[in-house]
Amino acid sequence: MKKKKIEIFVVLMIICAVLIPQFIFASGENDNAEQGVQPVKLLVWAEPYKNLLGESDFTWDECIAKYKEETGATTDILVVEYPFSGLEASVLIALQSDTFPDLYFGSGNRIIPLIGLGVFDTIPEGLVSVKQWPEIAFTLGDFGGEQFFVAQSTSFFPLIINKALFKKAGVADLIPDEATRSWTKNDYSTAIKAISKLDDTWGVSFDLVWNDTDKGNDAYVWADGDPWTDGTYANATFNTPKNIENFEWIVDIMQSDSVYPNALSIDVFPQVEDFINGKIGVMCEYFNTANEIYNQYEAGTASKGVVDPMYVFFPTDDGSPSKSLILVNAWAIKKQNDQAKVAAAQDFYKWLYDTDNYWTKKIKEIPLPTALANGAIDPTAFTEKEELLALGTMPTMPGVIPLPFAAAIPGFQQLRTIWHENIQLAYLGKSTPKEARNKMQEEAQQIIDNAIAEQAEMTSGIGQ
């Protein structure tokens, strides 16, 4: 009998151990409420800044302590640095389970579709000082005349060329002009063909699965063609004559032997290493990677005789500057009924954008010459290095046309997948470029129409 009681006791203890933490977790809010007025709790999602800051001693705990010290705020702020991979799933789960953060920092590509769905609130006039931030920071966050965010940094996708290889292949005269960074498609084609004739060398590398669906490879098409949609974001423009012509040109190149292997798989490695080792003439890369390549070059990790990087625009027919997709990073405030949280989020937002405070001084340490804090109005405040300066100022150079945000197109995520499918078919020779663009147009328009209809139908009740 005694043995049985012990058994029952053990089982009950196991059940308690399993269930009690859940009850404690679930009843946490009530406990606080019973203890009287509690500080407002803010949940913040931010990109892992520490990675960007490198060896910097920045920590969020220190940042929040400074915020409280400088402003006397009592807000209880929990910052979660989210991982980049699987973010779409995390965002969706957070939205579904009503755990989306009160304040969110991330790329415009993720913020903008959520604006369309009514997730974010507008930024009150005067919250961010127009004296401290350049006009473009406000322009980029203005949708339909309402300010949803203020851009804190910008970046774009350049082509990186290795001038040393151009010289070695005898086509130094085809290197784009230092001042305009622009070149013609003919120069581009001639250069990559010449470079690929050298031993163990490729003229150009693509990263198709990622870049054509997103920003890079399609940039060859809209460099002097048409962006994804018209200005209303409602009508797809994938098969305009100029876009078809540009696509035919890049498909021809893709099917030639000038192209680095593995272009159709998801990781084109060791692309960057091969570029640094002087085996690739032209490469398209993310801003940060481009930055990293130049830093390695400057640090002497990359042999200066073998690689001599230069950032240039995508080629156009007449050699004028290409259209450029400017990407942004910004903070956005969640729309919600809890006004105390909204007010607390706005207070923190204001502090985050005050360029005289601890936070923005730290942010300025990020090696991104296009960070838009007041120091970035003059990029030389960040760096004296010639190519990094160029990288920072290229999106705003004369003649460059900033493209509208693809992310503002209804159904943007679905569109990314049809670029993937159709473009790959054309590169593989399984459809003509014209057929691929026509099919994309048809599917894209369908997706956009459906997304607009669904958005209109289902946005009711959002933010409740």
Add this chain to the structure above:
Amino acid sequence: MEKASNVITKIIKNKIYYLFLLPFYIFFIYFLVIPSVKVFYYSFFKINNIGFHLRFSGFDNYRNIFNDFRFWTAFINTTLMVVISIPMVVIISLFIANSIYREKSGLKTFVRAAIYIPAITAEIVLIMTWKYIFNPRVGMLNYLISLVGIPPMDWLGSPSLAPFSVVLVVLTFSLGTPLIIYLASLGSIPDSYYEAALIDGANKRKIFFKITLPLLRPTTVFIIISMTIAFFQIFSTPYLMTDGGPVNSTTTLVFLLYKTAFIYQNLGGASVIGVVLFIICTTIAFFQYKYMSRDTEY
């Protein structure tokens, strides 16, 4: 009624054992049974991705998914992977098990460990390693085939090669468990059967096909059913190796489910794929069990 009452009486009588099982069942019901039932329910709704607003849409989600070529591509890809992989898993693991079963324990332990380690290693590690092996620029595989004069191939970039590359990787970490199960089952076949067969003059081949294989039938059925269900759920390998490409050639049903839910943000459609997968796996398991299983007594 009487049967139910007997069950309840038995439960009350053995309550202490059921109490021990209770924590498991709480989690099992909460995290597996309820979500599974909800998937059926959600498949009939359009779901707003903000705030979870539902609107009944009848069979619209089913119609849309069945009219989407991506679904059929994923279905064919997954079926092909299952059809190619399952016989290979069974044949290779049975061959290895049968070959090493009567060998010295050192060799047996080594082979068992070598085959089983991939099964317990983090998939991401294996997949990243295989990505290097498949790399057309610096990969070991192209180097090896170049030694016999075969030109380099784009293992993950070609739509015709990528599915086989994915299957090959999945096979490497799918052989361990069947091998261990086969080895355990071989141990339970009495030696007297083999001794009798040898006295009767049976050769190794005959012994294998007339004694070993029939007596391993329940094990084989179990392995085929469990591996079929597992292979219908292949996700991480195409997700990490090829992102379902090129041109959807490695998109599997579970990968499409993930994309439909989190990239296309169509939770109703993703629920439909979940329902289809449930039906496929249940049907296959039912028929495999019904027609392949047979009580075997040693």
